Amino acid sequence: MAKTLIYIGIFFIIAGAAWMGLDQLGLSRFLGHLPGDIHFTRGNTSFYFPIVTCIVISVVLSIILNFFSRH
CATH class of the missing domain: 1.20.5 (Single alpha-helices involved in coiled-coils or other helix-helix interfaces)
Incomplete structure (x- = not known):
């Protein structure tokens, strides 16, 4: 269970970083x-x-x- 929570946390960190990157490029508005x-x-x-x-x-x-x- 601990590994699953760690993987979920890593996924959310990567998704948040990708979202910030899309904001910087102006692509998140689409x-x-x-x-x-x-x-x-x-x-x-x-x-x-x-x-x-x-x-x-x-x-x-x-x-x-x-x-x-x-x-």
Whole structure:
């Protein structure tokens, strides 16, 4: 269990560093605002569901995890 927690922590550190790197390059503004993401606003209520962003992240993570699980 301890190793799993360490790996999860390392993953979050790497993800945070990547997010900061994307911010520096100006690329993070596209993540979460892709065509197909659902956004409704009526009055004081707003609903946002980044469905396409979720699919893109899922595909990228599947490719990465598939690569590491085969080696």
